[in-house]
Every structure is written in structure tokens, then in C-alpha cells.
Amino acid sequence: MPSQTSNVLIFGATGTVGKHIARSIVESGDFARIGIFTSPDTVQNRPGTLDGLRDRGVEVIAGDITAHQDVEQAFNGFDTVVSCLGRTVLHTQLQMVELADRHHDVKRFFPSEYGTDIEYGPDSAGEPPHQQKLKVRAALRDVKDLEYTYVVTGPYADADGGLFLGAAPVDKEATGTFDVKRKRAVLLGDGNGKISLTTMRDVGELVVAALKHPEASRNRALKVNSFTATPKEIVAEFEKQTGGEAWDVSYTSLEQLKEMEKEAHANGDPRAGPLTLRRIWTEGGTLYDRRDNELIGMEDKMTSLQGAIEQAVRVQTT
Template sequence: MAREAEASRILIFGGTGYIGKHMVRASVSLGHPTCIYARPAGPATRPSNLNLRREFHSIGVHIIEGELEEHEKIVAALKKVDIVISALAYPQVLDQLKIIDAIIAAGNIKRFVPSDFGCEEDKIKALPPFEEFLEKKRKIRRAIEAAGIPFTFVTANCFATYFVDVLLHPHDPSDEIVVYGNGEAKAVLNYEEDIGKYTIKVANDPRACNRVVTYRPEPNIISQHQLISLWEEKTGRSFKRVYVPEEDLVKLSQTLPPPENIPVSILHSIFVKGDMMSYEIIEDDLEASRMYAEMQLTTVDQVLDIFLTDPPEPARAAFV
């Protein structure tokens, strides 16, 4: 049974980003006074970003414009909130050390959720390019623990819309689909809007304080072969599976220049080794769909329906 929590004042870094925008919308919909800390808008700001800012203004989100180097501005913002969530993208992972310093200086934050939202880095070991990235995320976790900041670490696994696009290329008329490894490894594909809602819930949940929460709903555990077969059923099409052997991914991880070597290493971890399902969730562990059984879950099957009825824009190349 989920515990009801009073409204918390929430500050989100990266709130105009790919996953951050879903957290902002979820925070507002769940009744929390919400603000975001974002870079100042300028001539180079994408139209989609400007549209998001207008949307957020219209629903009552307070936007604080500033850089991560502006320590005093961040501290002043933190003093007005209870919970901090970071949804900063991969290149800014270590910049979270600046947020940690500001949280320490502010001294009032009840919970910090750092930008994790992927695989469980404390339980897996990946190919070197991905491992180097995971080590940065571990560094952030250890810095939070050492500072004594109340935290929740989130293992959200795969962003479903993103990876459906990466794996199936539903906008592509081709009848070929690439399969990594033998296609049997199980992954966890969670809908981005659900990740946003779960994250706001765990950030406010006393049970999740100083704990890791994994998002692993049973209906969203799926292999590449199962995903392709489901897509074939829905579209009435038949796809030729083109296999990329494990050794080819390993070789690419060794020969491609950075950061191009990171995505292939991630594909190897998720869809060849099955790292997301490589450890058990025992009774004492926190799993979001068990914690909030009342929440209506979006299944992988329903995500594919979205692509049929209201196709999202194609995913970007980088998914770290």
C-alpha cells in the first residue's frame, strides 16, 4: 500500500530534457509546487525547449535560469525547496558534484534523487566504454553517501519509447530488423511518463529514503525476439532478423572513437548479456510497481500501440 505524502516543494535540474520533462509534468499533476533550474534561453535554444518552457509556465512551474557554476544562485534556490531531482544528461553526470556541494551548503534538503534512471551500476560490470560511464555514476552515488545527504537511487532500466525506436525503427519502411546477440536476453522497457510518475512518488516516499528503487514491472520484461514478434502481430508485417554477433559489438566497442563506442557497449550490456535481469529482486528490495500497485502501468504492448496511432518523433542517436 502506497503511503500518502504531503506536498513537497520540488526542484528539478534538467527539467526540459528527454526524461526530465516527464518528471516536471508528473510533479505538477501530483500536486507538488515545482520549479526547474535551467540554462538561460538564448538564440541557440531549440524551439522544442522554448515550447516546453511556455508549457511549464502555463501549468505553474517556476523556471530559475542559471548555470551549474553559479553556486550561490543554486544554494538560494535549494533553500526554498524540500526535494531535489537531477535529470541531467550523460555529459553532465559529474557536474552533479556541484549540485551536491550546493545541497551541503543549503543544509535543508530532505531528499536528493541524482540522475541515474538506467541500469543498476552497483550490480553490473560492462564493456570498458560503458563501464567508464557507469563509474562516473558510481562516483556521484558515493559522494552523496559520504556527504550524508538523504537520497533515493533509481534504477529505471530502459526508456521504452526510445528503445522501441532504436530496436524496431518503426518509422523505417525496411523489412529488416537488427538483432543483437541471439535476441533472447531479457530487458526492461518502461514508458517514460511512468518513469516520471514513479520518480516523483519515490522521491516523496519515506520507504525509499537512503534506498535503491528498481522499476521492473513484470509486463515490461521482454526480449528482442518477443518485441519483434509483438510488432509483427500489430503491423501484420514480417521482418527479416539480421543478427549482430556478440564479438562484433565487442570489437566495435574497442575500435569506434568515443563517444560512439558507448552506445554499442550499452547494447551489449542490455541485449546480449541481459544485465538488467542479471540479479534478483528479493522481498526486502524496493520495486516500484509493487510499491505503487494502484498506479496504472503502461505496458510495452501499449507503447507499441502509441507508435501505431500517434507515432513519436524518431529518437536521437545518443541514449546515455
């Protein structure tokens, strides 16, 4: 029988998507004990954020994520680990998986996925941004006593810096932009390719639902999302919510996107990884035969396209 979750330890709880996941876990009221593992630097530099969590009953455990002893001690009393670590430290999960599998308390592990399906098809194994996540999946498949769940959401339907519904700097708008203030969009591909998107708040709700449905999420990838839309449908909704005027719209073709990606990788440009992901999305790499929302009771509880655009307009104009 799949293990139930009572006590949750979160890694990366103050990060871009981690703060949304942590908030949803706390606000759910469904777990007896909630803790976060964070660095001494975060304790020193973000006291307000951590005090807010403490005020809600969250335990704050400070330590070095690369130190075996710190991680092992942090696991004590927690049956489930939820990782929200960012790309630069995904490799540290390999040690975490090994330690969690040996630990007498930990029964379930949610690695940091929350994005493109890294095993979508045969070509996925060679994509540069997928490599660390693929290693973590391989490690989890080798464990003896640890259950796991991959929460696959597709790109974030948010307008925060660099995210899909945001405004790119003018000199980088060819990588895709929805610029509310300028009423300007650059769509990737021909604008007709569907993309599966998930707001970060919905990511948090989906993680909670997966935690509460162990029978549906045990040892598998859950492919979930808020909504699916084409870039043209997205810009049409932006137009509707910004006064009804037609936006200035242009396109970056898939071929142009591939050339930009190739050049970025050749030059060691930090935009190379994000460009690869945008190319994958434009090629249809977020579309599945079916989504798994209903398996965890979330079929009709997600943000709509209209709701996501409303939020994006608010973020860009306030």
C-alpha cells in the first residue's frame, strides 16, 4: 500500500516556485508537521520570510545541503521530502535520494521537476537542460524503500521575470514576449502550436493534491497543468483584457529559434538553457495524450487562461 504523508520537509521553500509550493502545503492544513531546510545565508539574509513561516508553525532547519550529516539529521521525523531546488543545485538531490532511501523515517520523495517532461520522447535524453533531472530519476528508480512522484507541469503561466507570460527586455524580445505596457507580443513558431501551461500557484495546489493521493501518484510522473492554449489565443486574451485594441504582433519562427539556441550554446550564453526549453515547448513538447489532474482530484480546480492573463496584466502594471 502506498505510504501516507503526515510530516513534510521542503527543500528550496523560498525559491521562485518553492515559495508557492510551501505556501500551499502550509495553507492546506492537511499535514501534522511541516519543516523547511535552508542555508545559513538564507537565515541571515531573509529573516522576514522565515519568521513568516515560523509564525504559521513551520520549523526552519538551517544546514549545508552538501553535508551528509546536516541532511540526515534534517530528515528525522519526516516521512515525506518535497524538493523545490533550482537548476543550479539539482545535482545535490542525488545525495538526498541516497540518504532518504536509507533513512528510517523517510518514505516518499518528490524531486524538483515542475516543468517540461524530461522523458517526453526519445530525443529528450539528449536535451541539455534535462540532464540533472534525468540523473535524479535514474537514482530514484534504483532505490529500495523510497516511493517517489514526479510532478510535471509544463512552463509557468506567470509574468514574473523571465516566465512565459512576462515581458522580455526589448533587445531580447525575439525569444518571446507578452508586453502589456507596450501592447507588443512576439510569438514563437507560427502561433498556432498548443502549449500546456501551469501557474505557479496551481503548481503548489497540484503538489498538495499529489501528496494527498499516494495511490494515484506512487512511482510515476503526474502530467498536470492549468490549461492548454496557443500563443495566438493567449495574445487574443491579452488584447481583450487591455482595452480591446489589437496588439503589435510579430513572430520568431521555429527555425530562427533553433538558430538562436545553437548560437547561445556555442557562446556559453546563459540564455542557452531557456532557449532550449522554449524550442521544446514550440515543438509541442508539453502536449500529452491526456493530463492526470483528475487522478488527484484537480480536474476542475485550476486557473483558466482568462485567470492567468488577468494575473499577468496585474503583475506587469503594478
